[in-house]
Amino acid sequence: MADTVYLDNAATTPVDPRVFExxxxxxxxxxxxxxxxYAVGRRARRxxxxxxxxxxxxxxxxxxxxxxxxxxxxxxxLAIKGCAMAMAEQRGWRHVVTSRVEHHAVLHACExxxxxxGFEITYVDVDGYGRVDPADMTAAVRPDTAVVSIMYxxxxxxxxxxxxxxxxAVKAVNPLTVVHTDAVQAGGLLPLDVxxxxxxxxxxxxxxxxxxxxxxxxxxxxxxxxxxxxxxxGQERGIRAGTENVxxxxxxxxxxxxxxxxxxxxxAHVSALRDRLIDGVTSRIDGSQLTGHPTDRMPNSAxxxxxxxxxxxxxxxxxxxxxxxxSGSACTSGTLEISHVLCALGLPEAQARGSxxxxxxxxxxxxxxxxxxxxxPAIVERVREVTPSLVG
Amino acid sequence: MADTVYLDNAATTPVDPRVFExxxxxxxxxxxxxxxxYAVGRRARRxxxxxxxxxxxxxxxxxxxxxxxxxxxxxxxLAIKGCAMAMAEQRGWRHVVTSRVEHHAVLHACExxxxxxGFEITYVDVDGYGRVDPADMTAAVRPDTAVVSIMYxxxxxxxxxxxxxxxxAVKAVNPLTVVHTDAVQAGGLLPLDVxxxxxxxxxxxxxxxxxxxxxxxxxxxxxxxxxxxxxxxGQERGIRAGTENVxxxxxxxxxxxxxxxxxxxxxAHVSALRDRLIDGVTSRIDGSQLTGHPTDRMPNSAxxxxxxxxxxxxxxxxxxxxxxxxSGSACTSGTLEISHVLCALGLPEAQARGSxxxxxxxxxxxxxxxxxxxxxPAIVERVREVTPSLVG
Numbered sequence: 001m002a003d004t005v006y007l008d009n010a011a012t013t014p015v016d017p018r019v020f021e022x023x024x025x026x027x028x029x030x031x032x033x034x035x036x037x038y039a040v041g042r043r044a045r046r047x048x049x050x051x052x053x054x055x056x057x058x059x060x061x062x063x064x065x066x067x068x069x070x071x072x073x074x075x076x077x078l079a080i081k082g083c084a085m086a087m088a089e090q091r092g093w094r095h096v097v098t099s100r101v102e103h104h105a106v107l108h109a110c111e112x113x114x115x116x117x118g119f120e121i122t123y124v125d126v127d128g129y130g131r132v133d134p135a136d137m138t139a140a141v142r143p144d145t146a147v148v149s150i151m152y153x154x155x156x157x158x159x160x161x162x163x164x165x166x167x168x169a170v171k172a173v174n175p176l177t178v179v180h181t182d183a184v185q186a187g188g189l190l191p192l193d194v195x196x197x198x199x200x201x202x203x204x205x206x207x208x209x210x211x212x213x214x215x216x217x218x219x220x221x222x223x224x225x226x227x228x229x230x231x232x233x234g235q236e237r238g239i240r241a242g243t244e245n246v247x248x249x250x251x252x253x254x255x256x257x258x259x260x261x262x263x264x265x266x267x268a269h270v271s272a273l274r275d276r277l278i279d280g281v282t283s284r285i286d287g288s289q290l291t292g293h294p295t296d297r298m299p300n301s302a303x304x305x306x307x308x309x310x311x312x313x314x315x316x317x318x319x320x321x322x323x324x325x326x327s328g329s330a331c332t333s334g335t336l337e338i339s340h341v342l343c344a345l346g347l348p349e350a351q352a353r354g355s356x357x358x359x360x361x362x363x364x365x366x367x368x369x370x371x372x373x374x375x376x377p378a379i380v381e382r383v384r385e386v387t388p389s390l391v392g
Numbered sequence: 393m394a395d396t397v398y399l400d401n402a403a404t405t406p407v408d409p410r411v412f413e414x415x416x417x418x419x420x421x422x423x424x425x426x427x428x429x430y431a432v433g434r435r436a437r438r439x440x441x442x443x444x445x446x447x448x449x450x451x452x453x454x455x456x457x458x459x460x461x462x463x464x465x466x467x468x469x470l471a472i473k474g475c476a477m478a479m480a481e482q483r484g485w486r487h488v489v490t491s492r493v494e495h496h497a498v499l500h501a502c503e504x505x506x507x508x509x510g511f512e513i514t515y516v517d518v519d520g521y522g523r524v525d526p527a528d529m530t531a532a533v534r535p536d537t538a539v540v541s542i543m544y545x546x547x548x549x550x551x552x553x554x555x556x557x558x559x560x561a562v563k564a565v566n567p568l569t570v571v572h573t574d575a576v577q578a579g580g581l582l583p584l585d586v587x588x589x590x591x592x593x594x595x596x597x598x599x600x601x602x603x604x605x606x607x608x609x610x611x612x613x614x615x616x617x618x619x620x621x622x623x624x625x626g627q628e629r630g631i632r633a634g635t636e637n638v639x640x641x642x643x644x645x646x647x648x649x650x651x652x653x654x655x656x657x658x659x660a661h662v663s664a665l666r667d668r669l670i671d672g673v674t675s676r677i678d679g680s681q682l683t684g685h686p687t688d689r690m691p692n693s694a695x696x697x698x699x700x701x702x703x704x705x706x707x708x709x710x711x712x713x714x715x716x717x718x719s720g721s722a723c724t725s726g727t728l729e730i731s732h733v734l735c736a737l738g739l740p741e742a743q744a745r746g747s748x749x750x751x752x753x754x755x756x757x758x759x760x761x762x763x764x765x766x767x768x769p770a771i772v773e774r775v776r777e778v779t780p781s782l783v784g
Contacts, residue, residue, distance in 0.1 A: 012425040012635060020419055027412055027604055033404040036718065038711040070462030070606065071634035073624035085508065105624035105633060112623045116477065207635060212419055214462065214606060214637025229621060231504045232465035232497035241497060242463035243404060243599060245606025319430040326428065
C-alpha cells in the first residue's frame with residue numbers, strides 16, 4: 001500500500017509483523033492437532049493453553065472463562081443466542097434488551113431469536129451522541145429478561161457506552177439477567193477488565209487489533225447458563241467444537257498483549273491524529289459536523305456528517321486519491337442503505353447520507369492526516385455539485 | 393519433526409508450503425476488508441470471489457452454492473441444524489436420519505436438534521465393516537424426515553459409504569428430504585462431484601488436505617431451505633456472518649486444487665504405503681485384524697483392532713519411539729472412552745480397546761512405514777503384558 005493513506009482502521013487492521021512471526025511456527029513446525037496425545041499434538045495443546053492463560057490475564061478473567069471462536073460475530077452470536085436459549089429452557093425467559101446502535105452481529109442475532117425462538121426484543125433509544133442512558137436500559141429490563149447486550153464502543157460514530165454503569169444497574173433490577181458487551185470495536189484501545197466492567201460476557205475480534213481476520217474470543221463468566229451453538233468434538237470444553245486454529249489463536253494472543261503493553265503510546269498516537277482530523281475537517285469544511293460523542297469516543301475514531309454530500313461518492317473520490325475511508329460500517333458500506341446508527345442519532349437524512357468515518361491506527365502518520373485534510377475540501381465541493389437533490 | 397514418523401494424517405496435515413505462500417500476501421499486502429469499497433478492499437473481494445469460483449469448479453457446483461466457514465464442524469452444523477430448522481419452520485418436519493458411525497460434529501448436531509428443537513433422530517445401523525445399507529437408510533426415511541446425514545468416508549476405520557446410492561434412494565422415498573454428506577475425511581482423496589454424489593449439502597475441512605486448521609467449506613445446493621446460524625453482516629450472502637478469513641480461504645482453495653490436480657499420484661502414493669501397513673501389521677502381529685472395509689476404504693487409512701492391547705498404551709509407546717498414530721478419532725483420543733464407531737461395528741470390547749489407526753499422507757515415506765512395522769510387534773508384546781484384565 002505504498003503512497004496510499006489507510007484511514008479505515010476500525011474496519012480492519014494489517015497483521016503486525018510480530019504477530020505474523022508468532023503464528024508462523026504453527027503452520028510449519030508445530031502443526032499437530034491439539035487433541036492428539038503425542039508430542040506434536042501436545043506442543044500445540046500447550047500453545048493453546050498458554051494462549052488462554054495470557055488472554056485471561058489481560059481480561060482479568062480465569063482461563064476457563066475464555067472461549068476461542070472463528071470471529072467477533074461468532075462470539076456475539078454465541079453469547080446472545082447461547083445465553084438466551086439457556087435462559088428460555090431453564091426459566092422460560094424470552095426477552096432480550098439491546099440498543100438501537102449495536103453492530104449487525106448483535107442486532108441480527110436478536111432478530112434471529114425473535115424469528116426462530118419466539119423472543120421479544122426491546123431496542124433502547126440513544127441520545128444525539130449515540131449514548132444509551134443506563135436508566136433507559138434498566139427501565140426496559142423485565143423479570144423475564146434473559147440477556148442485555150450493549151456495545152462497548154460504537155463502530156460507526158466511536159461513542160463509548162457506559163457499560164459498567166449499565167451492567168451494575170441491570171443486575172440491580174434482575175441479578176440473573178446475562179449482561180453481554182460487544183467489545184469488538186474497543187478491543188486493543190480500551191481497558192478490558194471484565195471485573196471492572198461487571199459483564200458476564202464480552203466479545204472480541206482479532207483483526208481489529210493487528211491479528212488476522214478469522215479469529216475471535218468470548219469471555220464467559222463461570223456459571224453463566226449457555227446452550228452451545230457449534231456441536232462436535234469436545235474442544236473449548238464442549239462449548240465450541242472444531243479443531244482449534246492454533247496459529248491464529250496464538251497470533252491474537254500476541255496481538256492483544258502487544259496492544260495492552262503499548263496501550264498508552266498507541267492511544268496517544270491515534271488520538272492525536274484523530275484530534276487533528278476532527279479539527280481539520282470541521283474547520284475546513286462548511287456544513288460538516290462531528291458525529292458521536294465529542295469526548296467519550298474511541299481514541300482512533302473521527303466520524304462526520306457532511307451536509308449535502310453523498311457518502312459513497314466521497315469514498316470513491318477519496319479512493320481515487322489513494323485514501324481509504326469508510327461511510328457507515330464496513331460490513332454494509334458496499335450497500336446504499338442509510339446507516340441505522342445515524343438514524344438512531346436523529347440525524348436528518350440529508351446529513352446521514354454524507355457520513356464519513358476516518359479511523360487512525362498505529363501505522364497512521366501525520367502526513368496521512370494532512371493529506372486527507374488537504375484533498376477533502378475539493379472532493380466535498382465536487383461531490384456536492386453532483387448531488388443536486390440534496391443541495392437543491 | 394525431524395526423525396519422527398507421522399502416521400496420523402486423518403487427524404490433521406501440515407500446511408503445504410505452496411499453500412503457505414499463497415496465503416502470505418493476504419496478511420502482509422492485501423489485508424483489506426472484502427466489504428470495503430476502496431482498492432485494498434476490492435482486491436480482497438476479488439481474491440474471495442476467485443476462490444469461490446475455483447472451489448465451485450472442483451465440486452462441479454455453482455459459485456453461489458459455496459459457503460466458506462471456520463471449520464468442517466461448522467459446515468456440518470450449518471447444514472444439519474440450518475436445514476433441519478428450516479424444514480421444521482416451513483413444513484413442521486422434525487425428523488433426522490443418520491448413521492451410528494458419524495463424526496461427533498454430525499452426531500452431536502443431531503443430539504442438539506433433539507434436545508433443543510424437539511427433533512426425533514433415527515440412527516441407522518452399519519454392518520461389520522461400518523457400511524450403511526442404502527435400504528436401511530430409506531427404510532428409516534419418513535414423510536416428515538427433514539434431513540438425512542451420511543458421511544462420505546469414516547474417520548476411524550476408513551470405510552467409504554455408498555453416498556450416491558443413499559442420496560438416490562432417499563430422494564426416491566422423499567424428494568424434499570435434504571441429503572447432507574460429511575465429506576471432511578474424504579476431501580482431497582475422493583472425488584467431490586456433487587452432481588455425481590447427488591447430495592444437497594457437503595462439508596469439507598481445509599486442514600485435512602494441507603490447508604491450515606480454521607477454515608472449512610459448505611456446498612449447499614441452490615434452493616435448499618436453510619436457517620442461517622451465524623447472524624451479522626451480509627457476508628456469504630447472509631448465510632454466514634463474520635469478516636472473511638481471506639488468507640485461509642485462498643489457502644484452502646489452492647490446497648483443494650493441488651489435491652485434485654495431483655490426485656492420481658497422491659492416491660497411488662498413500663494407498664501403496666497403506667497397503668504395506670495393513671500387510672505388515674496383520675502379518676507380524678498375532679491377534680490383529682483390519683477394521684473397516686477391506687477394499688472400499690480411504691486410500692490413506694489403515695485401522696486395526698489388536699487383541700488384548702490397550703490403544704492408549706500403544707499410542708504412548710509409539711510416541712516414545714517418535715511415531716505419531718491415533719486410536720479412535722483425534723477429537724476424542726485424549727479420552728478413555730471406547731469409540732462409538734468400533735462399538736457400532738460390533739467389535740467386542742477387548743478388541744475395540746486395542747484400536748490403532750495409521751493414516752498416510754503425501755509426506756509419508758517407505759522408511760516411515762517400515763519403521764512402524766519394525767517397532768510395533770515389541771510394543772504390542774509389552775503393552776499386552778501390562779494389560780492383565782484383557783489377556784487374563
